[in-house]
Amino acid sequence: MSARFKAAIPKLASADIGRxxxxxxxxxxxxxxxxxxxxIVERDGVAIHFWLCNDPRIAEATGCRIHxxxxxxxxxxxxALNxxxxxxxxxxxxxxxREFSILDPDGNLVTFAEETA
Incomplete structure (x- = not known):
């Protein structure tokens, strides 16, 4: 039997889940x-999970890509949100x-990308 991957869900560090x-x-x-x-947040079937983390260096060295x-x-x-x-x-x-990135309040780098070809 072979395995089939169905989804990947980023799990980002957060010093404040509510924030x-x-x-x-x-x-x-x-x-x-x-x-x-x-x-957990979700938009258009894309989910991002957050786990509470007290070490800011972890979030500052973490990121994800969203196509x-x-x-x-x-x-x-x-x-417009600067x-x-x-x-x-x-x-x-x-x-x-074609892509750009943002930093969330904890320093996680989130890159948004769209294929150009």
Whole structure:
């Protein structure tokens, strides 16, 4: 019998679960679960989980990628929130993706990407 992968769900470090959920709600995600030490948001079938972590270095060294459709409109919406990472504005990458990144309040790098080819 062979195994088949169905999904990958990022699990990001958070110093404050409520703050993380509220931040991602600003980005159009809905809070699905909120516990003192764990939280989940979801948008268009894409989920992100958060675990309570008191070491800020962990979040600052963590990130995830989310593939989207309509990257230009998403960039405009997030740019209006003034959350675009200054070192990764919207641009076409040599690996065939158009992408940009943001930092969440804990320093997790979240990259949004759309295929260009």
């Amino acid at each position: 993380s959920l509220a931040f991602f709600e600003q980005l159009g995600f809905a809070s699905i679960a909120a516990y003192p030490d764990y939280g 989207v459709e309509g990257i230009d409109a998403l960039f405009d919406a997030y740019a 959350i675009i990472h200054p070192n990764d504005p919207l641009s076409d990458k040599p690996w065939g993706m």
